[in-house]
Amino acid sequence: MNTTAKSGRVLVLGAGYGGLMAALRAADTAAVTLVDPSSDFTERVRGHELAAGGTRITHELAPLLRRKGVTHVAARATGIDLDSRTVRTDDGAEHPYDRLVYALGSRTRDPGGHDGRVFTPETATYLHKRLADGPGRLVVVGGGLTGIETAAELAERSGWRVGLTTAGEVGPSLSGKGRAHVRDVLGRLGVDLREGAEVTPADADTDVVVWTASMSPATELASRAGLTLGADGRIVVDEYLRSVSHPDVYAAGDAAAAWSPDAGALRMACATALPAGTRAGRNAAAELSGGRARPLRYRYQLQCLSLGRHDGLVQRVRGDDSPTDLVVRGRLAATVKEQIVLSTVRVLRMAAR
Numbered sequence: 001m002n003t004t005a006k007s008g009r010v011l012v013l014g015a016g017y018g019g020l021m022a023a024l025r026a027a028d029t030a031a032v033t034l035v036d037p038s039s040d041f042t043e044r045v046r047g048h049e050l051a052a053g054g055t056r057i058t059h060e061l062a063p064l065l066r067r068k069g070v071t072h073v074a075a076r077a078t079g080i081d082l083d084s085r086t087v088r089t090d091d092g093a094e095h096p097y098d099r100l101v102y103a104l105g106s107r108t109r110d111p112g113g114h115d116g117r118v119f120t121p122e123t124a125t126y127l128h129k130r131l132a133d134g135p136g137r138l139v140v141v142g143g144g145l146t147g148i149e150t151a152a153e154l155a156e157r158s159g160w161r162v163g164l165t166t167a168g169e170v171g172p173s174l175s176g177k178g179r180a181h182v183r184d185v186l187g188r189l190g191v192d193l194r195e196g197a198e199v200t201p202a203d204a205d206t207d208v209v210v211w212t213a214s215m216s217p218a219t220e221l222a223s224r225a226g227l228t229l230g231a232d233g234r235i236v237v238d239e240y241l242r243s244v245s246h247p248d249v250y251a252a253g254d255a256a257a258a259w260s261p262d263a264g265a266l267r268m269a270c271a272t273a274l275p276a277g278t279r280a281g282r283n284a285a286a287e288l289s290g291g292r293a294r295p296l297r298y299r300y301q302l303q304c305l306s307l308g309r310h311d312g313l314v315q316r317v318r319g320d321d322s323p324t325d326l327v328v329r330g331r332l333a334a335t336v337k338e339q340i341v342l343s344t345v346r347v348l349r350m351a352a353r
C-alpha cells in the first residue's frame with residue numbers, strides 16, 4: 001500500500017486498457033476509485049482466442065490494484081452529474097470526484113437481426129459454446145484487423161467451415177505486401193474470402209455469423225451528461241486528454257477522440273489506449289497536486305496481427321499509421337505478435353508496482 005499523502009480524488013470509469021492504466025498512474029499521488037462491474041481485467045485483444053479455443057483472457061483486478069491502494073467499485077456507472085461532480089452506479093451509490101477519467105471503451109456496432117445466429121467479439125464466450133455444438137458453416141463479417149484475426153483463428157481451431165466477407169478489400173490499413181500475405185494465409189486455412197460484398201446478418205446463408213464490422217464508442221453516459229462528442233461519437237479532448245467542454249473530465253481509450261501531433265487522430269486500439277490512459281491518469285492527478293499536465297505524444301510504429309497460432313503479420317507503419325513496404329511474415333511474426341500482447345499485461349503489472 002502506498003502510504004504517502006494523496007492529493008484529491010480521481011474517479012476512473014472502466015477497467016480496460018485505458019482506464020486501468022489511468023487508475024494505476026493517477027494513484028501515485030491521488031486517491032483513486034475505479035468503477036467497473038467486473039472483478040477482472042479482460043484482455044480484449046485476445047477475444048478471438050477465447051472464441052476459438054476457450055483461452056482464459058482475464059486477470060483478477062484486486063492484486064493489480066492493491067499496492068497502489070486503488071479502491072474498486074464493482075458496479076456499472078449509470079449517470080454522471082457534471083455540476084455536482086458525482087457519478088451514480090447501479091448499486092444505488094454516488095461517487096464524488098475532483099477529476100473524472102472516462103474510459104468506458106467501445107463495442108461492436110449492433111448489426112441488428114438477432115436471430116440467435118449472430119455473435120460479436122463481445123459475445124466470444126457464447127460463440128465458443130455455440131461452436132462446440134458444430135461443426136457447421138460460419139461467416140465472419142468485416143475485413144479489418146479484428147475480422148482477419150477472428151477468421152484465421154476460427155478456421156485453424158474450430159473445425160467449422162469459415163468464410164470472411166467484407167465490403168471493401170481485406171486489411172485496408174495494410175500495405176500491398178501485407179495484404180497479399182493475409183490473403184495467402186487465409187487461403188491456406190481454407191477461409192472463403194469475399195471482398196467487395198456488403199451483407200447484413202439476414203443475407204448470410206450460414207449457421208453462425210460473427211459480426212466484427214466497425215466499433216462504436218461507449219459514450220452514452222458522456223452524451224447524456226452533456227460532454228461534447230465528435231461526429232464519430234467519441235469525447236472530444238485537447239492534447240492533455242481533457243474534455244474540451246468540461247476540463248475536470250479526462251477521457252482515454254476507445255471512448256476518447258485522442259490525437260497527437262505526429263499520429264493525428266488516434267484509432268481505437270489497445271496500442272493507443274495504454275499511452276492515453278497513462279497520460280490521462282497522470283494529468284488528472286498532477287492537476288490536483290499542483291503538478292504540470294503534459295500533452296500526449298504518440299507515434300505509431302507497427303500493426304501486428306495473428307493469423308492463427310502459427311502465422312502472423314507485422315506491418316511497419318509510419319508515425320501517422322500509414323503502411324510502409326516493410327513486413328515480417330510467418331512464425332516469426334506470430335511470435336512477435338504474441339510477445340506484444342504479453343507486454344500489454346506486463347506494462348500494466350509494472351504500473352501496479
Ligand SMILES: Cc1cc2nc3c(=O)[nH]c(=O)nc-3n(C[C@H](O)[C@H](O)[C@H](O)COP(=O)(O)OP(=O)(O)OC[C@H]3O[C@@H](n4cnc5c(N)ncnc54)[C@H](O)[C@@H]3O)c2cc1C
Nearest residue numbers: 014016017018044045047077105121253254268269270271
Ligand atoms: C478481437 C479483438 C482483437 C483486437 N486486437 C487488437 C490488437 O491486436 N491491437 C490493438 O491495439 N487493439 C486491438 N483490439 C482493440 C482493443 O481491444 C480496444 O481498442 C481496447 O480494448 C480499448 O481499450 P479501452 O480501455 O478503451 O476499452 P475496453 O478494453 O473495452 O474496456 C472498457 C471497460 O469499461 C467497462 N465498462 C463498460 N461500461 C461500463 C459502465 N457503464 N460502468 C463501468 N464500467 C464499464 C468494461 O467492463 C471494460 O472493462 C482488438 C479488439 C478485439 C475485439
